[in-house]
Amino acid sequence: MTAQTVLQKLEILADAAKYDASCASSGTGKKNSLGGKGIGSTEGMGICHAYAPDGRCISLLKILLTNHCVFDCHYCVNRKSSNVARARFSPQEVVDLTLAFYRRNYIEGLFLSSGIVKSSNHTMEQIVEVARILREEHDFRGYIHLKTIPEADPEIVHQAGLYADRVSINVELPTDSGLTRLAPDKDARQIEGAMGKVKADLVEAKDARKRFKHAPRFAPAGQSTQMIVGADAATDADIVGKASRLYDNFRLRRVYYSAFSPIPDASAVLPLKRPPLIREHRLYQSDWLMRFYGYKPTDVMQATEADGNLPLDIDPKLAWALKFREAFPVDVNRASKEQLLRVPGLGVKAVGKILASRRHRALRLDDVALLTQSITKVRPFIVTVDWRPITLTDRADLRSLLAPKSEQLELFAA
Amino acid sequence: MTALQHVKLGTYYVVHLPEADDFDFWRERARALVQCDVPPDRIAWVEPGGSGDLFAHGERRMPVPPMDAKPVRANRRFVSLARNAILHSDPERFALLYRLLWRLQSNPRMMEDKADLDVRRVEELDKNVRRDSHKMHAFVRFRLVESEDEEVGEHYVAWFEPEHHILRANAGFFMRRFSNMRWSILTPRGSLHWDTQTMSEGPPAERHDAPGGDPMEDLWRTYYASIFNPARLKIGAMLKEMPKKYWKNMPEAALIPDLIAGAQGREAKMVEKGALEFEERPDTLAAIDKAIHGCRKCPIGQLNNHAVMGEGPQNAALMIVGEQPGDQEDQTGRPFVGPAGQLLDAHLEKVGIDRRAAYVTNAVKHFKYVQRGKRRLHQNPGAKEIDTCRWWIESERAIVKPKLVLAMGASAARGMLGKTVSISRVRGAPIPLEDGSELWVTAHPSYLLRLDGPAREEQARLFDADLAAVRARLEELV
Numbered sequence: 001m002t003a004q005t006v007l008q009k010l011e012i013l014a015d016a017a018k019y020d021a022s023c024a025s026s027g028t029g030k031k032n033s034l035g036g037k038g039i040g041s042t043e044g045m046g047i048c049h050a051y052a053p054d055g056r057c058i059s060l061l062k063i064l065l066t067n068h069c070v071f072d073c074h075y076c077v078n079r080k081s082s083n084v085a086r087a088r089f090s091p092q093e094v095v096d097l098t099l100a101f102y103r104r105n106y107i108e109g110l111f112l113s114s115g116i117v118k119s120s121n122h123t124m125e126q127i128v129e130v131a132r133i134l135r136e137e138h139d140f141r142g143y144i145h146l147k148t149i150p151e152a153d154p155e156i157v158h159q160a161g162l163y164a165d166r167v168s169i170n171v172e173l174p175t176d177s178g179l180t181r182l183a184p185d186k187d188a189r190q191i192e193g194a195m196g197k198v199k200a201d202l203v204e205a206k207d208a209r210k211r212f213k214h215a216p217r218f219a220p221a222g223q224s225t226q227m228i229v230g231a232d233a234a235t236d237a238d239i240v241g242k243a244s245r246l247y248d249n250f251r252l253r254r255v256y257y258s259a260f261s262p263i264p265d266a267s268a269v270l271p272l273k274r275p276p277l278i279r280e281h282r283l284y285q286s287d288w289l290m291r292f293y294g295y296k297p298t299d300v301m302q303a304t305e306a307d308g309n310l311p312l313d314i315d316p317k318l319a320w321a322l323k324f325r326e327a328f329p330v331d332v333n334r335a336s337k338e339q340l341l342r343v344p345g346l347g348v349k350a351v352g353k354i355l356a357s358r359r360h361r362a363l364r365l366d367d368v369a370l371l372t373q374s375i376t377k378v379r380p381f382i383v384t385v386d387w388r389p390i391t392l393t394d395r396a397d398l399r400s401l402l403a404p405k406s407e408q409l410e411l412f413a414a
Numbered sequence: 415m416t417a418l419q420h421v422k423l424g425t426y427y428v429v430h431l432p433e434a435d436d437f438d439f440w441r442e443r444a445r446a447l448v449q450c451d452v453p454p455d456r457i458a459w460v461e462p463g464g465s466g467d468l469f470a471h472g473e474r475r476m477p478v479p480p481m482d483a484k485p486v487r488a489n490r491r492f493v494s495l496a497r498n499a500i501l502h503s504d505p506e507r508f509a510l511l512y513r514l515l516w517r518l519q520s521n522p523r524m525m526e527d528k529a530d531l532d533v534r535r536v537e538e539l540d541k542n543v544r545r546d547s548h549k550m551h552a553f554v555r556f557r558l559v560e561s562e563d564e565e566v567g568e569h570y571v572a573w574f575e576p577e578h579h580i581l582r583a584n585a586g587f588f589m590r591r592f593s594n595m596r597w598s599i600l601t602p603r604g605s606l607h608w609d610t611q612t613m614s615e616g617p618p619a620e621r622h623d624a625p626g627g628d629p630m631e632d633l634w635r636t637y638y639a640s641i642f643n644p645a646r647l648k649i650g651a652m653l654k655e656m657p658k659k660y661w662k663n664m665p666e667a668a669l670i671p672d673l674i675a676g677a678q679g680r681e682a683k684m685v686e687k688g689a690l691e692f693e694e695r696p697d698t699l700a701a702i703d704k705a706i707h708g709c710r711k712c713p714i715g716q717l718n719n720h721a722v723m724g725e726g727p728q729n730a731a732l733m734i735v736g737e738q739p740g741d742q743e744d745q746t747g748r749p750f751v752g753p754a755g756q757l758l759d760a761h762l763e764k765v766g767i768d769r770r771a772a773y774v775t776n777a778v779k780h781f782k783y784v785q786r787g788k789r790r791l792h793q794n795p796g797a798k799e800i801d802t803c804r805w806w807i808e809s810e811r812a813i814v815k816p817k818l819v820l821a822m823g824a825s826a827a828r829g830m831l832g833k834t835v836s837i838s839r840v841r842g843a844p845i846p847l848e849d850g851s852e853l854w855v856t857a858h859p860s861y862l863l864r865l866d867g868p869a870r871e872e873q874a875r876l877f878d879a880d881l882a883a884v885r886a887r888l889e890e891l892v
Contacts, residue, residue, distance in 0.1 A: 006633070007632065007633055007636055010633060010636050010637055010640070011636050011639075011640050012640075014636075014637050014640035014641045015640040015641075017641070018640070018641045018642070018643050019643070032590035032591065032593065033590065033591065033592070033593040033594060034589075034590055034593045035593075036593070036594065037594060038594060039591065039592050039593070039594055039595055040591065041587075041590045041591040043587070043590075045548075047548070047551050047552050048552055048655065049552050049553070050552075050553075050638060050656065050664065050666055051651070051652040051655050051656040052638065052641060052642040052643075052652065052673075053642055053647055053648070053649055053652050053670055053673050053674050053677065054642055054643045054644075054646040054647060054648055054651075054652070055646070055648030055649075055650070055651025055652050056643075056646070056648075056651075057655065058638065058641060061637065062641060063637075072797070072833050072834060074801075074832070080797070080834070081796070081797030081798055081801070081834075082798075083798075097633070100630050100633070101630070101633075101634060101637075103556065103558075103570060103592070103595060104555060104556045104557070104558070104570065104628065104630060104634070105554050105555060105556050105572070106555070106634050181832065184831065184832055184833035185833060259646070261643055261645045261646060262645045262681060262684040262685050263684065264684055264687070265687070265798070266684070266687070267798065267801055268711075268712075268798055268799075268801035268802035268804070268805075269801055269804070269832065272684060272685045273685065274645065274681070274685070275645055275646060277646060277648075353528035353529075354528075356526040356527070356528055357526065357527050357528045357529045359523075359526060360523070360524075360526060360527040360529075361527065361529065363529070367529040370528075370529050370534065371528055371529060
């Protein structure tokens with residue numbers, strides 16, 4: 001067999017990495033290459049340099065160092081028992097590729113993960129070595145996201161955090177029983193233990209920087225994680241509960257959801273289906289409600305249906321409003337910010353505009369229409385100077401009036 | 415003297431801007447005009463290349479504000495919006511900004527009124543410009559030009575077509591990012607050149623002034639195609655963020671039509687290949703027996719062989735699981751009748767386990783082999799084949815409900831646990847199973863058959879010890 005070219009390796013190792021949803025390059029500290037020897041900058045806002053036809057942004061060079069793996073997780077394309085083609089990059093090859101892409105403005109930086117080869121420590125050391133060469137030898141100041149391996153020595157993981165903007169560990173499945181069944185080599189307690197250690201490092205580094213200006217930064221863009229949706233029997237209520245516990249316990253910046261998607265040479269344990277993309281979308285919406293709209297996990301759980309899942313035909317905010325109609329209508333000229341944020345169809349920006357504008361004029365329905373995306377969706381839930389939904393909020397068929405037509409929903413999801 | 419001396423009532427003013435994006439010039443003129451109380455409808459703002467026909471005979475000389483003119487008021491929100499909005503390609507932008515500035519003098523908090531049409535329009539311009547700048551940061555693609563002159567070195571050149579006058583305003587972004595790289599960005603509105611020390615501006619360029627390709631683009635296209643997941647096709651989401659107008663200057667975009675066209679086929683193929691829709695779980699051993707004979711879920715089932723069903727009492731306390739039927743088992747249709755079966759019988763008898771009281775079966779139901787002349791040589795089943803067959807062994811276990819399962823060999827252990835374990839590490843101690851029963855793991859008797867001398871004696875001793883432990887545990891459980 002002839003040696004694989006970099007192009008062949010890239011094909012295999014990018015393909016192997018595409019099931020990780022995270023691609024964010026935002027939320028890190030500001031840095032640029034002025035006065036340095038290399039290239040790179042991060043200015044707070046993430047940049048998506050391209051979009052693939054799956055609608056996902058391509059911000060970072062997202063690859064595995066190798067897709068050889070000693071683990072045998074059933075949902076994973078790289079599991080030991082899979083017959084996919086295998087490849088392995090040397091750290092220097094990843095460095096060269098990252099710099100070549102960065103110079104041409106294809107990417108914001110690198111998102112490096114890896115299958116487990118030899119041992120967890122060995123793998124983690126290789127990942128850290130890539131980041132070290134980029135930062136120390138090339139003075140690279142772009143974004144680096146490193147996947148850390150829970151079984152690896154905390155000291156090596158700590159090193160990763162010193163080079164990276166963000167580190168992440170995937171919890172993979174929302175329930176422990178799912179993890180035991182589908183990722184038999186992984187251990188839920190070990191994963192959470194490693195996340196706890198990263199959190200402690202984050203807190204400590206932040207504290208040190210308050211006191212010493214030159215204390216080293218530790219993963220300024222924080223840590224994130226990913227959960228696979230639709231591979232086990234967990235309900236949306238389980239998932240939301242798990243996500244909120246993770247946010248609380250480990251100070252996560254983001255919990256990503258990844259709809260379980262068909263993979264080549266799949267495991268016999270997991271029958272393949274079309275990925276539940278709408279479900280994934282509803283979970284992200286609920287995530288938004290909790291992060292930006294002041295919803296508590298219990299609020300989102302109240303929006304689920306009898307089977308514990310969020311409705312697919314309407315968004316979770318509307319689902320909540322339809323269940324708690326006594327909270328509406330809300331007077332846009334008088335209601336508090338918290339009340340306005342609960343109105344279906346009013347986003348954070350629209351609420352901000354309403355709060356600012358109503359100091360200048362008593363808002364009429366037409367004024368609200370100018371400030372929102374769709375007045376039709378909002379109308380049943382608000383009161384303005386010239387509008388009051390007399391019977392609308394009491395109508396039994398309100399849901400079908402407001403739910404998007406099924407064709408639209410498909411378009412939205414597709 | 416009063417202002418009236420400087421401003422003729424009813425005069426129309428024409429202001430020619432030197433550059434389309436010159437905010438400071440606009441600000442200076444606008445300030446003076448406000449101080450001279452010139453209403454918005456008496457000023458025509460003309461950018462380079464624009465037409466001033468409206469007030470062809472307008473006054474080109476600027477009025478001089480009176481000494482006691484009130485300072486012009488503009489809050490920070492207005493200034494930050496105006497700085498950006500002035501980069502917009504809408505020729506009306508200068509007039510809009512002046513109108514806002516004019517109105518701000520009597521209503522200083524007007525910018526908060528988001529329902530005001532002028533406020534909305536300036537926010538819209540600002541948003542368009544910010545988006546255009548953001549897309550420029552994202553979609554500029556540099557191509558490497560190698561210079562023959564060693565001194566000069568590498569030069570990265572990009573061709574980009576912005577919608578608005580954003581080039582100069584974004585010079586800083588590219589300078590901060592690529593400060594140690596020599597680069598040029600060429601656009602139809604002008605060009606920028608950075609030589610690692612200083613920024614210089616050049617005239618408008620054309621596409622053919624920029625290089626036509628870069629070898630690295632093959633790698634980039636490979637990456638783009640490989641990172642795309644065909645099972646998640648969302649064309650609308652892609653187009654929303656990467657409209658077609660940008661495609662012609664992005665090397666990867668040429669792949670998009672083919673990626674989209676092939677996506678559904680690729681997904682369907684994966685789903686079909688992975689399709690393992692088992693029907694309902696059979697609830698009798700006879701039903702399993704019947705079903706496994708028709709099972710073609712994995713390649714072993716496609717060979718010229720017969721399924722071999724487990725045998726033994728339906729209420730057995732002990733279930734013994736082997737790897738798969740061998741040549742003789744395949745011919746007789748019964749488990750453990752070949753050489754390994756005979757060896758197993760001998761060891762069971764030695765430690766006092768009654769085989770007839772146990773339910774004996776295999777992790778894989780069909781014989782996997784390769785044909786060598788007339789002989790069929792045994793082949794180990796693959797992990798996926800074992801996992802596929804777990805459906806049947808789980809069904810058997812659900813009916814027999816043994817208190818203790820003895821798995822012999824790594825394949826049998828995988829069939830029970832779903833993961834590959836090392837025999838030497840897990841043997842000799844129980845592993846709890848989900849239904850409350852326990853699993854013991856030992857070597858497969860065929861392993862002993864392949865050894866001889868002291869190694870075989872040692873393994874036989876270990877095997878007996880495992881069996882004896884199982885027997886003792888069984889007596890406790892029953």
